[in-house]
Ligand SMILES: [Zn+2]
């Protein structure tokens with residue numbers, strides 16, 4: 180897992196959420212993101228744990244569940260992650276959502292994805308010369324494993340970890356559609 184929790188080694192980094200300095204030896208959450216200044220390399224963006232539980236709930240939740248460190252107030256942080264996650268759109272691909280419009284076509288089968296249907300969002304490389312970059316691409320859940328080349332179960336687990344704002348019943352139908 181690319182995210183990490185550690186005690187700050189210096190007091191120089193500031194929190195991406197609240198912009199305040201993260202004091203040396205304070206526990207901080209690092210989210211691994213592509214380095215904008217050095218293509219192909221990764222770098223960490225740091226957050227106070229409390230701030231991350233509000234702004235990066237899915238990522239922090241995964242890190243809290245995986246870390247072997249003793250985290251004071253871990254239960255409270257996890258609860259905040261749940262609550263914040265319910266109220267915001269996922270920030271990490273792949274995730275699932277209800278299609279807000281019926282305009283997007285599936286990258287797998289090229290058919291339209293109906294408004295309101297569950298869809299899987301993945302990161303799409305755009306190759307448009309100077310405008311090359313990344314954006315979201317959408318898939319029918321059933322088309323997602325083939326298109327991404329991932330095992331259905333692995334893909335579903337990733338989506339589940341990144342998606343905190345859907346109902347349990349939505350996650351169940353998603354699992355059925357992806358895993359067949
Ligand atoms: Zn902060």
Ligand SMILES: [Zn+2]
Pocket residue numbers: 285286287288289290318319322
């Ligand atoms: Zn499709």
